Amino acid sequence: MTTRAPEDVIVVDALRKVYDEKEAVAGITFSVRRGEVFGLLGPNGSGKTTALETIVGLRRPTSGTVTVLGVDPARDRRRITERVAVQPQAAALFPTLTVRETIQLFASFYGARQDPEAIIEEVGLQDEARARVKNLSGGQERRLLIGIALVGKPEILVLDEPSAGLDPASRRNLWSIIERQRERGTSVLLSTHHMDEATQVCDRLAILVHGSIAVEGEPDALIRQYSATATVSFTLPPTTTGIDINALGLTGDITTTETYGGTRVAVVTDDADAVLRRLTFTPGLHAFDYAVKHGSLEDVFLDAADRKPTESTNVMP
Incomplete structure (x- = not known):
């Protein structure tokens, strides 16, 4: 059983999730600290999205526990939605609303919220503020989803493949957004396939393989170990x-x-x-x-992806 430290805002303890006898998540344990950027990496089908959905309360564990800001996210949905923001890989938005109207709409759902105009500027959509959602490119819509996640001043920001579809300049802007959130004390939990992104923004990370954590630690420490x-x-x-x-x-x-x-x-x-x-x-x-x-995080990732389900390596900070 994992021990919860005072600064831990997410505690995942022996989490298992099974669908029709298929084990998607196989007893993972990790924690995320306040003001930390924690990355979940892994090949397709490794259990990343299932783990994220369970952490934000969209799914219940088959066994094990998840605690977010001291509560069970599946049982206390109202408290979680007030304090935890999620940017999914895709979402159903109102196609005829403009970018500005969309941000204003979601801002109205929160008592404490950021200025919609500041959010539009932060995600780099000033030129598209009057554009309708249906006319946005895939990358622009991705940035809009990030803006929606930020507008409620979340204590925890969960990003599922946030840079998918973004051009290099937009990715760099995303990294700056994540860094500013960390400076404000917001905890960020993200999944990504981009090794340079994980190296650049994550304080710690875990690589999931076959639903289990194969590798966990600080990116630089992992690279040194495998290099x-x-x-x-x-x-x-x-x-x-x-x-x-x-x-x-x-x-x-x-x-x-x-x-x-x-x-x-x-x-x-x-x-x-x-x-x-x-x-x-x-x-x-x-x-x-x-x-x-020298070696890179990609080398660590590829080594972990080839590892058998029972093998694991933890590098503690």
Whole structure:
């Protein structure tokens, strides 16, 4: 059983959800702290959306418990809807209302709310404020959904694939929105398929595989754990003679590829700095076009996705 800390606003303890004998979520346990951005990652069908829907009270657990702001979200729906906002992957909006009218409508549902004009500006829809919902692009509608979620000043913001359909500039704007919410003390729980997004915005994350948490921890800590090695690449010009790469004393696995510009060398090593020093101080080497590639969250994700259901790794902050 997980222990609830005073700053935890979401506590998920041994959550299971079964549909017609199919286990969508298989006993997951994690918590989200106040003012934290927590990411749920995983392949399609891993249970992310089911977990989110249970956390916001749209579904009841088959077993286990979910506590949000100290209450059961499925039993105390009114309190949850007043304090928790959800931006789903898709929603049915009024197609003939304008963007401004839509934000104003949803703002009217809350006692404490943000200025609709400020929300329109925050999600970058100033130029579309008079446009009707039915005429919005997919990315614009996605931004409108985020604005609807923000207008009620939520304590917890739940985002399900928030950047789907957004262009690169809009994604960057979304990340800025999430960062501002964190600065205001809002907790953000999001699911995403974008590894750069998870690395950029998440304080902690969990990767779901087959309905179970395969990996959990801070993005940087996870990357360090799964990136014990780095690849140092460089090119030797065609004029280089008398150099035996294998005799340089480089620590790691070495591969060479002949290219138009010379010989491309890649060294997979657990000490990239030592390799670079050796290369730098070898007389007559004349190497150029150096590159050092470390692992990424995508490597962690792919490793976790290939893992068997019983395997898991937790990296605590």
